[in-house]
Structures are given as C-alpha cells and as structure tokens.
Amino acid sequence: MAIIDLTDAQLSVLEERYPGLLTTLNNSGVQPTDPQTLRDRLIATATTRSPGVTTDLPGTLTEDMASTAIGALAQIDQAKVDLINSVSPLNATPAFLDEFGEVYGVKRGAGANPSAYVTFTGPPGLYLAAGFQVSDGIYTYETQENYTIPANGVLPQVYVLSLTEGTTIIPENSITTIVTGLAAGINLSVTNPVKGTAGTGSEKDSDYRARILQAGQRTAQGTPGFIRSCLLNVPNVLPRSIRVNVLQDRGYSIMVDGGDPNQIAGAIYTSCFDLPSLQPSINPIANATRANPCVIASELTHGLTDGQTVTIAGETAMTSINGSFTASVIDASHFSIPVDTTNAPLYSGNGVLQTNPRDLAAFVSDGPDRYEVAFIRPLQQKVKLSIRWQTNNAGVVDDSIVTQAIAPQLSNYINSLTVGAPLSTLQMGTITEAALLQLLPGATIASLSFTVFLDGLLSSPPPNSVIIEGDPQSYFITSPDQITLERDG
Structure with missing residues (x-):
C-alpha cells in the first residue's frame, strides 16, 4: 500500500470539500460521529450547494428529509468506525496485511527458487567468483559468494541458487554441468552429493497472515518462536523445513533447509541468545554386523554417496569399526565398510556416524568478533506411492x-508435511476418496489400498496403526509422476 504525504493546505481543502472524510485515530480507536454534528454538516452542505433550501420547503418536510439522510449517514459512519477498529492481522485485507508486515518486520514471501549444496573438485587455488554457474539440465544455479579451491582439490558444501523458479525435485548427483567458461586445460567438476531443495510458489495470504500473527507473539513464545520467526524472514527458506528443538541439558538444535547459509546464520545469531548451546545432528549406529564386509545400519538416514569416506567413533566393543573407511551404500540407512568383523565382539551400541551431511555451519561477523553458527539441514525422503483400487461401477473409468x-492432491499433501511429520494412510485415503467422488458414486468404491516406498524401501504402518514414520530429521518429497494407480482384477 502506497503512503502519500499531504501538506496541511491539501488536507484543509480535502476536509472542506469532503467533510468527515479524514479520520483521527486515537489510542481509544475511532469513535462514532455525534448525530447532531452529522445534521449540522448535512444542513451546511445543502445550504452551500442550494442556497435557500431551508426556506423553499416547509419546515416539516425539511426536517423529514434531514432526519432520513442523517440516519443513512449514521449507518455509513458506524460502518467506517467498525472497519477501522476491526483491522488486525486476523481479518485485514491483503493491502492492510502488507502494512502489518512492515510493522512486525515480516516480509511477504516472494517464493523460493530451487537451491542445493554442491561440491567442486578441481586444481588447488582456482578462484570461483560469486555468480559462477552450474546446471542440472533443468535449472541454472549460481554461487552466492567467492570461493577458492583448497589445497586438497575438493571444495564441499557450496550453496548455489537457481536463477529461475520451479518445483521440480533435484536428485542427488544431478548437478554435474559447469556453465561458466574456464580457461583451456582447467579440469573442474561439480556434483551435489545430497538432494537439492525444490522451490516453492509465492506465499499465500493465509500463510503470510499466520507468520505475522506468530511474529506478534514471538516475545511471549520465547526463544524457539523467535528463532523460527527470524528464519522465516530469510529468502528461499522452506517453511516446512524449520524445526527448533529444545534438548534437555544440551541446549538447542535448529533445522532449516533452503536459503543462503550466511543469512540463516545471521537470523540464528539475531534470535538465539546462547550460541554455544547449538547442537549438531547426531546419527548413532543402530547396528553393525559380524560379517565381511561389516554392514552398518544408522538410526537416521545417512545421506552418504557410494564410495564416500566415512568416519565412525565411540564403539567400545567392536572397536575395529572405529576409524575412517570407504563406504559402499546399500540403501538410505545401510552401508558397508571394508572391515572383517566375523570374529569381533558383538556391537555394543555406542558407535556414532560422525560423517553427517546434515551438519552445516556459517560465520557471522559482528564488529571485531566472529562467531561460528551451527545448524542442521534436514535431508529429504523421496516418497513413491502405489495405489490399488476397485469399483463395482458398471461404467468404465479410465485409470x-x-x-x-488424485496424484496432484496426494503430492500436495505429502509436500506440505513438516520435518519429522509422519505420513497418514488414513489422510491419504480421505484425499483419494474425495477425488474419486468427483468421478463416480462413493458407494461404488469397493477397495482402496496404498503401498508406500521411502527412499526406495517398502514402508508400512505398524499393526493397528495408520501412521508411517519417516526420519525425524528429514522431510518427505514427491511429485505426481511418483504416484501410480492401478485397478485390481
């Protein structure tokens, strides 16, 4: 909403030409105008525009006309009072909502472009200026800072942001093309070891309204609410990826995906009063087999790539798994290491996978001081859904x-779930049935079942449950092309 500054002379002309147009807002709000004042204004305006109006008509008729008009004016005046006094983030129009956003320091989300963290491999000392471009064949991404390839030739965890909007899923190892030109003879490669962050559309009024209300409550909510509110102001941050956990006796863990890591660090620095209490992601080893090679099962999805060097520490019985090894990935939660543990003691349960792609950190400079701010980037769990159904409807409905x-609606549901939130087969059934009712009578739906794969692994609810739990430090992603439907029989 544009704000126009008017001079005192202009305000005087407006008030003279349109009496009662301008309203003064006091601490007590806008008050209704006294009926006698409305009558005086009415008679004065009528007399000005039609001199002699009060003498040309019988007094009773003049009074009847005035009383009728004053009744209408009183209703209009009261409507104005009710409108102004009822404006709040709960019921404000989009224009007023933007004004509230300015007051609370909450900017309307313009939508998030796709982003990712990539690893460059090339000659030590190679300078990559901000704006260096790479691509996955769909999007072109740019680096946001200046970088130099270190002495070991590997530059990991470089944040890149797409130049265009889009919601396409970004698989791991899909960003492999160097777009920016290089001098002849320079061999530089790039890849994204973990999935990128898909973009989102522009923020809806309802979501923006909720953020403004949360911003107004953040002082009362305390540190977690304040942290979340500040993170939501960072461009390209994915709202459903934010989670602030208060850890008993261990401080805070802050999860957030999307957004420039330096801006995320700045938001955390602004909102979290106790930076040393920020905790990284911890991925305990759930099990280690007595075999050759030893197969490691992690409690959280590991996010590793095949052939990556991993470090394990803390195991007190099967100590031969402590150290750094080349991992062979089996699935999202299992990998093997080239260690023969056939005759080793049983795994004690104390091992920790120290190689954890969730852990990120950025530095914030405040005057002469520089602070490292640690945060967790939740991983993504890809959902593939197969639906089997049957109808006894005599009519033919093409699959x-x-x-x-059905597929777009189920995709929207899955892609709206926050970090750690489970999938509900009951909710998916409700969504599917609602879509089917648009095509055929509900009484004709004979059967409906779901088969769910998380990162390629078949996942089912426990007995007597409709809930499929995912990784507590990940969030689900899918797209309509990952949802298939097949009729039984």
Missing part, C-alpha cells in the same frame, strides 16, 4: 483419468 485427479 489415467483417475490418476490425473
């Missing part, structure tokens, strides 16, 4: 038509 009706 492709049903899929087109």
Whole structure:
C-alpha cells in the first residue's frame, strides 16, 4: 500500500470539500460521529450547494428529509468506525496485511527458487567468483559468494541458487554441468552429493497472515518462536523445513533447509541468545554386523554417496569399526565398510556416524568478533506411492483419468508435511476418496489400498496403526509422476 504525504493546505481543502472524510485515530480507536454534528454538516452542505433550501420547503418536510439522510449517514459512519477498529492481522485485507508486515518486520514471501549444496573438485587455488554457474539440465544455479579451491582439490558444501523458479525435485548427483567458461586445460567438476531443495510458489495470504500473527507473539513464545520467526524472514527458506528443538541439558538444535547459509546464520545469531548451546545432528549406529564386509545400519538416514569416506567413533566393543573407511551404500540407512568383523565382539551400541551431511555451519561477523553458527539441514525422503483400487461401477473409468485427479492432491499433501511429520494412510485415503467422488458414486468404491516406498524401501504402518514414520530429521518429497494407480482384477 502506497503512503502519500499531504501538506496541511491539501488536507484543509480535502476536509472542506469532503467533510468527515479524514479520520483521527486515537489510542481509544475511532469513535462514532455525534448525530447532531452529522445534521449540522448535512444542513451546511445543502445550504452551500442550494442556497435557500431551508426556506423553499416547509419546515416539516425539511426536517423529514434531514432526519432520513442523517440516519443513512449514521449507518455509513458506524460502518467506517467498525472497519477501522476491526483491522488486525486476523481479518485485514491483503493491502492492510502488507502494512502489518512492515510493522512486525515480516516480509511477504516472494517464493523460493530451487537451491542445493554442491561440491567442486578441481586444481588447488582456482578462484570461483560469486555468480559462477552450474546446471542440472533443468535449472541454472549460481554461487552466492567467492570461493577458492583448497589445497586438497575438493571444495564441499557450496550453496548455489537457481536463477529461475520451479518445483521440480533435484536428485542427488544431478548437478554435474559447469556453465561458466574456464580457461583451456582447467579440469573442474561439480556434483551435489545430497538432494537439492525444490522451490516453492509465492506465499499465500493465509500463510503470510499466520507468520505475522506468530511474529506478534514471538516475545511471549520465547526463544524457539523467535528463532523460527527470524528464519522465516530469510529468502528461499522452506517453511516446512524449520524445526527448533529444545534438548534437555544440551541446549538447542535448529533445522532449516533452503536459503543462503550466511543469512540463516545471521537470523540464528539475531534470535538465539546462547550460541554455544547449538547442537549438531547426531546419527548413532543402530547396528553393525559380524560379517565381511561389516554392514552398518544408522538410526537416521545417512545421506552418504557410494564410495564416500566415512568416519565412525565411540564403539567400545567392536572397536575395529572405529576409524575412517570407504563406504559402499546399500540403501538410505545401510552401508558397508571394508572391515572383517566375523570374529569381533558383538556391537555394543555406542558407535556414532560422525560423517553427517546434515551438519552445516556459517560465520557471522559482528564488529571485531566472529562467531561460528551451527545448524542442521534436514535431508529429504523421496516418497513413491502405489495405489490399488476397485469399483463395482458398471461404467468404465479410465485409470489415467483417475490418476490425473488424485496424484496432484496426494503430492500436495505429502509436500506440505513438516520435518519429522509422519505420513497418514488414513489422510491419504480421505484425499483419494474425495477425488474419486468427483468421478463416480462413493458407494461404488469397493477397495482402496496404498503401498508406500521411502527412499526406495517398502514402508508400512505398524499393526493397528495408520501412521508411517519417516526420519525425524528429514522431510518427505514427491511429485505426481511418483504416484501410480492401478485397478485390481
């Protein structure tokens, strides 16, 4: 909403030409105008525009007309009072909502472009200026800072942001093309070891309204609410990826995905009063087999790539698994290391996978001081969904038509779940049935079942449950093309 500054002379002309147009807002709010004042204004305006109006008509008729008009004016005046006094983030129009956002320091989200963390491999000392471009064949990404390849030739965890909007899933190891030109003879490669962060559309009024209300409450909510509110102001941050955990006797863990890591660090520095209490992600080893090679199972999804060097520490019985090894990835939660543990003691349960791609850190400079701010980037769990159904409807409904009706809605549901939130087969059933009811009578739906794969692994609810738990430090992603539907029989 534009703000126009008017001079005193201009305000005087407006007030003279349109009496009662301008309203003074006091601490007590806007008050209704006294009926006698409305009558005086009405008679004065009528007399000015039609001199002699009060003498040309009988007094009773003049009074009847005036009383009728004053009643209408009183209703209009009261409507103005109710409108102004009722404006709040709960019921404000989009224009007023933007004004509240300015007051609370909450900017409307313009939508998030896709982003990722990539690793460059090349000659030591090679300078990569901010704006260096790479691509996955769909999006072109730019680095946001200046970088130099270190002595070991590997530059990890470089944040890159797409130049264009989009919601396409960004698989791991898909960003492999160098776009920016290099001098002849320079061999530089790039890849993204973990999935990128898909973009989002512009922020809806309802979501913006909720953020403004949260900003107004953040002082009362305390540190976690304040941290979340500040993180939501960082461009390209994915709202559903934010989670602030208060850890008993260990401080805080802050999860957030998307957004420039330096801006994220600045938001955390602004909102978290106790930086040393920030804790990294810890991924305990759930089990280690007595075999050759030893197979490691992690409690959280590991996010490793095949052939990556991993470090394990803390194991007190099967101590031969402590150290650094080349990992062979089996699935999202299992990998093997080239260690023969056939005759080793049983695994004690104390090992920790120290190689954890969730752990990130950035530095904030405040005057002469420089602070390291640690935070957790939650990983993504890819959901593939197979739906089997049957109808006793005599009419023919093509599966492709049903899929087109159901897949986008299920995809929207899955992509709206926050970090650590589970999948509900009951909710998915409700969404599917609602879509099917647009195509055929509900009484004709004979059967409906779901098969869910998380990162390629079949996942089912426990007995007597409709909930499929995912990784507590990850969030689900999918797209309509990952949802298939097939009729039984």
